[in-house]
Amino acid sequence: MQGELVFLHGWGMNKAVWQLCIEELKESYKGPIKSVNLPGFGGANVPNGEYTLASATQLLGEQISDNSTIVAWSLAGLFALKLAELYPTKVSKIVLVASSPCFVEALDWEGINEQVLNDFSEQLQNNTTKTIERFLAIQAMGSERAKEDIKTLRALLKAQPAANENALSVGLELLKSQDLRTLFSRLSLPIYGIFGRLDTLVPRQVPARLADLNPLFSYEIIAKASHAPFISHRQSFLSYLKSIL
Template sequence: MQGELVFLHGWGMNKAVWQLCVEELKETYSGAIKCLNLPGFGGASVPHTEYNLASATELLAAQIENDSIIVAWSLGGLFALYLAKHYPEKVSKIVFVASSPCFVEAENWAGISEQILNDFMKQLAQDTSKTIERFLAIQAMGSEHAKEDIKALRALLKAQPTANERALSVGLELLKSQDLRALFGCLSLPMHGIFGRLDALVPRQVPARMSELNPRFSYKILSKASHAPFISHRREFLSYLKSIL
């Protein structure tokens, strides 16, 4: 029996982004498929205590069956890593989608400049919708059909309630502050990744560095994709996902 397939989205988005992929996967995948909203996104409740990676992951863990395969896009990858470390019975395999254990550039590590995230945090306090719109543009930047990608993401985003402002703020803080490279390096479960060579948020050098941190990690880079390969190159994305399931 195949394990439950659990999809986690990225910052500012919600579970509707996986809709088209899931419709196609259901034709061939015999196991259960579940798309979850990260706490505070798409109408999902937020932790009663302080919102942080630990309290938010606890809410997610309660919705996930044992031995699940986690497919995690962008920010969702940090949650997947925390799940694998603190709820190991829940996770049998992780598939990272344009994600990184450390999103901010550091010594010998490519990433987003801290200043860009600081600017986003300032903008978020002033105008939430404009900030999300700008983030959509960065996610599609470099894609050969960026306008269509943004349009598709925007439409899917509207399929669910708007994100909680606390969740948006903490989400950016997590992208900026979390460095889970050591945790990633210690995990012994199968891990895979699919990335876009034109990604402005997770640079193309990152997958090779992840592979150095953990030899169990294997990956594929789509030469013409950006930060949302499951939108821009759905066929290639699904082909890769099916090959490792």
């Protein structure tokens, strides 16, 4: 019996982004498949009390059955790693999609310049819709199909209720503050990754760095993809995913 296949979305988005992939996978994957909204996104509940990575991961944990494979895009990679730490029996495999245990660049690490995230946080206070639009543009930047990618993401985003303001703000804070590299290096379950070589948010040097941190990590890089390879290069993404499953 194959375990559940669970898809988690990135910042500012919702579970509808996985719709097209799930429809195709249903033909070949024999186990249950679902996509889940991160707490506060797409109309999902937010944690009681403070919204932290741990409290939000607990809410996610309640929706995931044992022996699941977690496919996590971007911000959701932090949640997937935390799920594996807090609920080891629930997570049998992790697939990171254009994701990293540490998103901000440091002396010894490639990532997003912290000022970019600070700017987003500031803009979020003034105009949520505009900030999410700008984030969509950055995610598609570099992709040869950037315009179509943005259009697709925008349409899928509208399929669910708007994100909670606090969840958006905390999500950016998590991208800025979390460094789960030590946790990533300690995990003893299979971890896979699929990345876009043209991604400006998770630079192309990151996958090799992750392989140095954890010998159980293996990955693929799609040459002409950016930050949303499952949108711009769905067939390549799905064939890699099927090879893992």
